[in-house]
Amino acid sequence: MKTKDHDKFADIDKALKRLEHSISKLPEIDVTEIADKVKTLRRQLYNGISRWESLELARLSDRPGANEFINIIFNDFMELYGDRIYGDDPAIIGGLATLEDIPLVVIAHQKHSAKKRDYIYHHYGMACPEGHYKAIRLMRLAEKFDKPIVTFVDTPGAYPGPEAEYKGQAFSIARCISTIASVRIPVIACIIGEAGSGGALALGFGDRVIMLEHAFYSAISPEGFSSIIWDDTSNKETAADILKGTGHDLYNSGLIDYLVKEPVGGAHNDPAMVMEDTKGAIKNFLKELSSMDRKDMLDARVKKIKGMMPRD
Amino acid sequence: MTEVLDIAKKDGRWTECPSCKEIIITEKLEENLWVCPHCNYHFRLNAARRIVITCDKDSFAPLPIFAADLDKKGGSDSYEIDNAIKGGMARIEDLSCVIGVMNFAYRGGSMGMSVGNAVISLMKHAKMSKKPLVMFCASGGVRIQEGIWGLFQMLRTVQARNFTMDVPMITVFTDPTLGGVTASFAALADIMLAEPGSSIGFAGPRVIENTINHRLPPNFQSAEMLLSQGFLDRIVDRHQLRNTLAYLLRWF
Numbered sequence: 001m002k003t004k005d006h007d008k009f010a011d012i013d014k015a016l017k018r019l020e021h022s023i024s025k026l027p028e029i030d031v032t033e034i035a036d037k038v039k040t041l042r043r044q045l046y047n048g049i050s051r052w053e054s055l056e057l058a059r060l061s062d063r064p065g066a067n068e069f070i071n072i073i074f075n076d077f078m079e080l081y082g083d084r085i086y087g088d089d090p091a092i093i094g095g096l097a098t099l100e101d102i103p104l105v106v107i108a109h110q111k112h113s114a115k116k117r118d119y120i121y122h123h124y125g126m127a128c129p130e131g132h133y134k135a136i137r138l139m140r141l142a143e144k145f146d147k148p149i150v151t152f153v154d155t156p157g158a159y160p161g162p163e164a165e166y167k168g169q170a171f172s173i174a175r176c177i178s179t180i181a182s183v184r185i186p187v188i189a190c191i192i193g194e195a196g197s198g199g200a201l202a203l204g205f206g207d208r209v210i211m212l213e214h215a216f217y218s219a220i221s222p223e224g225f226s227s228i229i230w231d232d233t234s235n236k237e238t239a240a241d242i243l244k245g246t247g248h249d250l251y252n253s254g255l256i257d258y259l260v261k262e263p264v265g266g267a268h269n270d271p272a273m274v275m276e277d278t279k280g281a282i283k284n285f286l287k288e289l290s291s292m293d294r295k296d297m298l299d300a301r302v303k304k305i306k307g308m309m310p311r312d
Numbered sequence: 313m314t315e316v317l318d319i320a321k322k323d324g325r326w327t328e329c330p331s332c333k334e335i336i337i338t339e340k341l342e343e344n345l346w347v348c349p350h351c352n353y354h355f356r357l358n359a360a361r362r363i364v365i366t367c368d369k370d371s372f373a374p375l376p377i378f379a380a381d382l383d384k385k386g387g388s389d390s391y392e393i394d395n396a397i398k399g400g401m402a403r404i405e406d407l408s409c410v411i412g413v414m415n416f417a418y419r420g421g422s423m424g425m426s427v428g429n430a431v432i433s434l435m436k437h438a439k440m441s442k443k444p445l446v447m448f449c450a451s452g453g454v455r456i457q458e459g460i461w462g463l464f465q466m467l468r469t470v471q472a473r474n475f476t477m478d479v480p481m482i483t484v485f486t487d488p489t490l491g492g493v494t495a496s497f498a499a500l501a502d503i504m505l506a507e508p509g510s511s512i513g514f515a516g517p518r519v520i521e522n523t524i525n526h527r528l529p530p531n532f533q534s535a536e537m538l539l540s541q542g543f544l545d546r547i548v549d550r551h552q553l554r555n556t557l558a559y560l561l562r563w564f
């Protein structure tokens with residue numbers, strides 16, 4: 001289903017390209033007007049996209065995942081495995097890296113490795129308790145050595161399976177949220193794709209939050225919302241409009257600090273541009289947070305969480 | 313005979329146990345704290361009844377944010393809070409505490425902005441008055457209709473708990489407690505108790521069955537399962553709950 005939805009965008013995009021090409025081959029008549037019209041069409045196709053379509057872009061298998069962001073932004077990532085209690089959860093990856101001489105800790109949801117479509121291995125980025133405990137121990141490591149944390153969020157939600165419940169899924173999420181809200185070091189969260197429910201929140205908060213415009217942050221997926229409220233998933237578009245989870249929505253609500261613009265058609269059409277922008281934002285925020293008095297930074301974090309209520 | 317039964321069930325004199333299907337005289341059930349005398353099934357309780365059977369007689373005093381005057385129709389918020397969660401000062405075996413009781417009967421006990429605010433103010437009040445906090449939880453999770461604001465109540469209540477960690481907190485999980493409530497403030501208590509047979513977990517059973525494509529065992533996500541997995545301190549029969557809470561309040 002995901003591939004088909006992707007094709008829909010890709011096909012229209014290709015058709016527009018062909019049209020542009022044909023127009024450019026018609027020099028004897030004045031084509032600027034037609035060319036402008038095509039340009040407008042293209043902009044409308046993506047600018048006017050609905051929230052549901054935005055989420056479709058966030059779910060594309062071609063969309064750059066956390067490890068691509070990490071490898072391009074940091075280039076010396078050393079992955080550290082395991083929760084030091086029970087096991088290693090490939091749905092959450094983490095480790096050490098530096099960003100222009102600043103050593104830091106990176107923690108991220110990993111849906112699949114670049115190019116390899118190993119979704120099953122990574123559980124589609126849906127973490128089990130091991131993943132949350134790995135995140136917690138890495139946050140504590142960062143705190144102990146006074147290094148900032150950068151997270152990347154890309155998950156439909158925490159893993160909804162029996163094994164996860166047997167190992168106390170809810171308890172692990174609560175402790176992960178408690179840790180990310182209380183570590184005494186700067187935290188920057190980047191919402192790059194899907195960000196569903198408590199599983200997303202486990203890594204989805206920081207002193208500064210960066211979000212891609214077509215990423216989708218919500219309490220539940222629109223399909224889940226639709227099936228709870230209307231008993232089947234057919235109202236997912238309406239549900240997406242009620243959930244209001246796109247980057248633009250959250251930016252307008254004051255819940256995120258920086259909105260990363262995506263190229264026409266989504267982040268996969270120009271990953272380098274998106275990552276450059278994200279990297280710049282991370283760098284600026286790191287500079288800003290590290291120059292702040294630590295107590296002031298933590299006080300500001302308290303205010304930020306308290307103020308997470310609608311403005312009106 | 314069945315007609316008589318139906319009439320008696322309808323007017324509330326008799327109640328059928330959903331677990332063993334025995335017909336019980338409602339008055340007797342009430343006397344037995346809404347626990348089935350045949351199979352020990354613990355009926356779900358609304359917040360008002362829970363307060364009556366848990367607190368010393370007439371000791372419950374609602375906090376101002378819960379006691380908003382409903383007649384004034386002062387906005388939907390006070391109506392919402394009054395129905396979704398009750399909270400205030402109380403005494404249990406003469407020991408005072410702050411008590412909060414979530415109401416599953418109202419919108420599935422879901423946690424939206426007003427419930428989040430109520431939980432936070434209970435924590436603050438417990439800290440200010442230096443009293444332990446007893447939270448009776450019952451919830452299907454986050455209030456999804458509030459979208460991202462509902463989800464962020466998990467973060468807001470967790471932070472409130474982070475800042476009141478020195479306040480002794482007891483969570484009593486009742487049937488059912490799932491999703492964003494289990495996965496936030498409720499799981500950060502010092503002592504975690506549950507009533508027998510309560511469903512406690514993160515993902516709902518239907519969602520899990522969809523993931524694995526087959527039925528779950530009957531005790532899945534039960535208090536008993538969680539106890540054996542090491543996530544609960546004790547399972548406490550409703551008849552022993554006052555005793556147990558009093559023991560803990562004395563101990564703190």
Ligand SMILES: [Zn+2]
Nearest residue numbers: 329332348351
């Ligand atoms: Zn029974």
